[in-house]
Amino acid sequence: MRSKTIAFLFTDIEGSTRRWDSHPDEMSEALARHDALIRRAVDASGGRVFKAIGDAFCAVFPTPGEALAAVLAAHRALDAQSWGVLAPLRVRAAIHFAAAEERDQDYFGPALNRVARLLSAGHGGQTLLSRAAADAVADALPKGVSLRDLGERRLKDLVRPEHVFQVVAPGLPEDFPPLRTLEGRPNNLSAQATALIGRETELAEIRRSIRRDGVRLLTISGTGGAGKTRLALQAGADLVDEFAHGAWFVALAAVREPGLVLPAIAAALGVKEAAGLPIRRMLTDFLGERQLLLILDNFEQVLDASAEVATLLEAAPGLKVIVTSRSLLRIYGEQDFALPPLQQAEGVRLFAERARAAKSDFSVTDDNRADVAALCAQLDGLPLAIELAAGQSRLFSPKALLAELSRRGAGPLDVLSGGARNLPERQRTLRGAISWSYELLDAAEREAFRRLGVFSGGWDREAAAVVLGEERVMPVLGSLLDKSLVRANSEGEEVRFGMLRTLRDFAHERLKEHGEGGDYRQRHADYYLALAQMDGARLEGPDQQRWSERLESELGNFRAVLDDARDRRDADAALRLGAGLGPFWNQRGLYTEGRDQLESVLGLDEGPPTAARARAVLALGQMHAGLGELPQALAQLEKADGLFRTLGDAKGEVDALTALTRVLVFRGEHERAQRVTEELIEKTVRLGEPRRRGLALARAASLALDRGQAERVAPMLEEALVLVRQAHDKLSIATLLNTLGEHVRAGGDFARAAGLYEESLTLSRELSSAYWSTVAAGNLAVCLLRLGRSAEALPLATETLTAAHCSGNKHNVPPGLILVAALAAAAGEPEQAAVLLGAAEKLLGEQNAVLIYADRVECDETTRSVRAALDAGAYESARAAGRELTLCSAVERALKLASDLKGTASGTSHR
Numbered sequence: 001m002r003s004k005t006i007a008f009l010f011t012d013i014e015g016s017t018r019r020w021d022s023h024p025d026e027m028s029e030a031l032a033r034h035d036a037l038i039r040r041a042v043d044a045s046g047g048r049v050f051k052a053i054g055d056a057f058c059a060v061f062p063t064p065g066e067a068l069a070a071v072l073a074a075h076r077a078l079d080a081q082s083w084g085v086l087a088p089l090r091v092r093a094a095i096h097f098a099a100a101e102e103r104d105q106d107y108f109g110p111a112l113n114r115v116a117r118l119l120s121a122g123h124g125g126q127t128l129l130s131r132a133a134a135d136a137v138a139d140a141l142p143k144g145v146s147l148r149d150l151g152e153r154r155l156k157d158l159v160r161p162e163h164v165f166q167v168v169a170p171g172l173p174e175d176f177p178p179l180r181t182l183e184g185r186p187n188n189l190s191a192q193a194t195a196l197i198g199r200e201t202e203l204a205e206i207r208r209s210i211r212r213d214g215v216r217l218l219t220i221s222g223t224g225g226a227g228k229t230r231l232a233l234q235a236g237a238d239l240v241d242e243f244a245h246g247a248w249f250v251a252l253a254a255v256r257e258p259g260l261v262l263p264a265i266a267a268a269l270g271v272k273e274a275a276g277l278p279i280r281r282m283l284t285d286f287l288g289e290r291q292l293l294l295i296l297d298n299f300e301q302v303l304d305a306s307a308e309v310a311t312l313l314e315a316a317p318g319l320k321v322i323v324t325s326r327s328l329l330r331i332y333g334e335q336d337f338a339l340p341p342l343q344q345a346e347g348v349r350l351f352a353e354r355a356r357a358a359k360s361d362f363s364v365t366d367d368n369r370a371d372v373a374a375l376c377a378q379l380d381g382l383p384l385a386i387e388l389a390a391g392q393s394r395l396f397s398p399k400a401l402l403a404e405l406s407r408r409g410a411g412p413l414d415v416l417s418g419g420a421r422n423l424p425e426r427q428r429t430l431r432g433a434i435s436w437s438y439e440l441l442d443a444a445e446r447e448a449f450r451r452l453g454v455f456s457g458g459w460d461r462e463a464a465a466v467v468l469g470e471e472r473v474m475p476v477l478g479s480l481l482d483k484s485l486v487r488a489n490s491e492g493e494e495v496r497f498g499m500l501r502t503l504r505d506f507a508h509e510r511l512k513e514h515g516e517g518g519d520y521r522q523r524h525a526d527y528y529l530a531l532a533q534m535d536g537a538r539l540e541g542p543d544q545q546r547w548s549e550r551l552e553s554e555l556g557n558f559r560a561v562l563d564d565a566r567d568r569r570d571a572d573a574a575l576r577l578g579a580g581l582g583p584f585w586n587q588r589g590l591y592t593e594g595r596d597q598l599e600s601v602l603g604l605d606e607g608p609p610t611a612a613r614a615r616a617v618l619a620l621g622q623m624h625a626g627l628g629e630l631p632q633a634l635a636q637l638e639k640a641d642g643l644f645r646t647l648g649d650a651k652g653e654v655d656a657l658t659a660l661t662r663v664l665v666f667r668g669e670h671e672r673a674q675r676v677t678e679e680l681i682e683k684t685v686r687l688g689e690p691r692r693r694g695l696a697l698a699r700a701a702s703l704a705l706d707r708g709q710a711e712r713v714a715p716m717l718e719e720a721l722v723l724v725r726q727a728h729d730k731l732s733i734a735t736l737l738n739t740l741g742e743h744v745r746a747g748g749d750f751a752r753a754a755g756l757y758e759e760s761l762t763l764s765r766e767l768s769s770a771y772w773s774t775v776a777a778g779n780l781a782v783c784l785l786r787l788g789r790s791a792e793a794l795p796l797a798t799e800t801l802t803a804a805h806c807s808g809n810k811h812n813v814p815p816g817l818i819l820v821a822a823l824a825a826a827a828g829e830p831e832q833a834a835v836l837l838g839a840a841e842k843l844l845g846e847q848n849a850v851l852i853y854a855d856r857v858e859c860d861e862t863t864r865s866v867r868a869a870l871d872a873g874a875y876e877s878a879r880a881a882g883r884e885l886t887l888c889s890a891v892e893r894a895l896k897l898a899s900d901l902k903g904t905a906s907g908t909s910h911r
Helices: 016-022 024-044 064-079 110-120 131-140 200-211 228-242 258-269 279-287 300-315 344-358 369-378 383-394 398-406 430-439 443-454 461-468 470-482 501-513 517-538 544-553 555-567 571-588 591-602 611-626 630-647 650-666 670-687 690-706 710-726 730-746 750-766 770-786 790-806 810-826 830-846 853-869 872-883 887-904
Strands: 002-013 048-053 056-061 091-103 106-108 127-129 146-153 162-168 217-221 247-251 292-297 319-325 334-338 487-491 494-498
Touching: 002 016, 002 024, 002 064, 002 110, 016 024, 024 048, 024 056, 024 064, 048 106, 056 064, 064 091, 064 127, 064 131, 064 162, 091 110, 091 131, 106 110, 110 162, 127 131, 131 146, 131 162, 200 217, 200 228, 200 319, 200 334, 217 228, 228 247, 228 292, 228 319, 247 258, 258 279, 258 292, 258 300, 279 300, 300 319, 344 369, 344 383, 369 383, 369 398, 383 398, 383 430, 430 501, 443 461, 443 470, 443 501, 443 517, 461 470, 461 494, 461 517, 470 487, 501 517, 517 555, 517 571, 544 555, 544 571, 544 730, 555 571, 555 591, 571 591, 571 611, 571 770, 591 611, 611 630, 611 650, 630 650, 650 670, 650 690, 670 690, 690 710, 690 730, 690 853, 710 730, 730 750, 730 770, 730 853, 750 770, 770 790, 770 810, 770 853, 790 810, 790 887, 810 830, 810 853, 810 887, 830 853, 830 872, 830 887, 853 872
Parallel strands: 091 127, 217 319, 217 334, 247 292, 292 319
Antiparallel strands: 002 056, 002 091, 048 056, 091 106, 127 162, 146 162, 487 494
16 A cells, blocks of 8 residues: 555535435436536546545546646536536535555545545535645636635544635636534534544444434443544534534543533533522523534443433433443433444554554555454454554554464553553553443442453353353343443344453453452353363254354354363363364364364373263364375374274264275275275164264265276165255265265266255355365366356356365365366366366375375366377476476466456356
């Protein structure tokens, strides 16, 4: 992102909303003419429109003189038009000359906010210039054009006043009503040191809400540091013109007694106390029939004064109130506006602006943008936290600060401090902001808040009851929700609760300070240990999708329990949790995390054989298999099989042998795979469990297909499908449909195979199964290619290769490369295809792996096509170049090639 000084021209149509409501058809035609005239004027003067929203245009020019030429031409062209019932159609315009940052053909920075506010001050037909723009054009104005000095005006962005100039030109209107600036209505909205960054969506919603007839009291609620005060001030500035008697801000942060709230309001409004008259009576008399907006800031510590606010609203029908508070007032008619965290892009903009104040040469670049975005995410999009982090730019680069925040034992509460000295203490450090909220809680609420610090990543009602006690769950959670210390999020029929990370860290600190950490961490650990073991089994049944989603939502808590168990070297708890999470990691394709966690857990000690240890070893073997680490997978699965045999665990033996046969096929060890499969089938007969027998038959069918015994495949798969459908195991159904697709495809029926793969892909995506979604998408792409539908195959090929690479699944990368090679060959790029074939060959050798039958057939077919299109020397040279590529470079090359092929894929066929 680069910064440069440039001229901005913003325009819009005055009164367009009213015209759309009354004449929608005419406005549609008129807007098309308006847009064409504005664009023509901008282009003719050397400018560029970089954004158009409705009837508003944003354009840039090298100089303000060119922007002025464009707007004068646009005014004259618009005035020359006949607008029928819409006449007069008046466009207002504003020009500003300032530095801004350009990225992806868009612009960012305070300059855009400044010119937008300048535009909002004007009227239809009027063109306004900032001081910077006026100075730049003063000596080179077109003949007859002059600038009228309108003086310094307080624009509604609440930062420094702007010296405003109006363009006066022959043939154009020059007399207009007073500017819509803060001088236009009485108010006490103070100037702010910095512009509001982002929050456009929230501001628009607040404005809409306040304008509704039924809304008299709007509470902007949120945790400390969320930016409630700044947002309320800006909303007041935006709305001041709509209240005949203005907008008035009442600061209550220093007011601790509810009885002092009405005097504070009176002081802000300039209402003088009179002897013998109650302050309430004086205020209600003053407000009377006035049309007035009152902003009550920091109400959380004077909540007992809520009734006084209700009294004022009842007495003054023209009064509307915006309250900022960490707690809701809970009075009739209150509308809650819960302030969300900043969006990532807004957080990055805020960081960039505040970092420049600390380090003048700071800018967000391609090199540090990802680190700044990660910082904002780690700080939960909390404006105060982001501003404090940006203030550290004198000492740390974004990458270094991110590392500091991520360092074990450190966190935002320890690192983020040093706010401006002229701010209240509660806004100078993150800990101070949170302490302010904590000290306002009663003893029971503080205790509950501390206990909830054991959770990581949220919790549901059931988990809260374990930590808080059943009788306290709903009253306490409801109270903490009202006080913006806990957040609630509905997920379907379930409601989950959570805390911002900074609040959770603070709660955890207080928990340890009170000596309660051990007890409640143990309750938390026991609950999630039981949940992982229970839900791990449920991933195999009819509710597997719901339980998989639940495990996903609880992943933060599981990680916290694992970390704690490792720290305490509690091998039993760590093993039980690792074993319980194994099926989930496997289903979601979290192979790297699963492998690393399980290796760490199993490395705690070499204790006696237990069911948990055997299951953990089995899961580790599956993680290695998912990553294409076949020798390691083989070793762990053999070890798991031995442990299950020692324990006499028949189900465990079957699960280990099922996984083992798959790895043996991948390694091309067909003879051994046959012996293991026969043993597996025999054991499932004795076990008598439909699901496991169905999966065993599927493994046997896959092996038969791989060994060229096609006649045996269909009967086994049909029986297997019946068995897994009985068990309502959707994921197993998806795997069987995929295997059946491979069988049908081997017989040349690509249309039927595509249907089977599509069904498998749909089920796999529903269950968020990373591995089987990747496999099914790749197989479907092969069939589409063979059916002459390359344009449809390309995005699937990109998806399967990207997913395999990003999940770390090295075993699925070679088939993905071969698929892109086939697409390249079909599109007339045989040399590129040969390079990818060579890369796939090399990667398979590095993994000690072979292709399964269906992929082998596709590879052979593609190889024949490529060899026929190239002479022997060119083919061998390209193939050798592919063998020189690393895995990452091969994937990168294939994805770029797939992108290049998009424009040529339609209509090609694979022969």
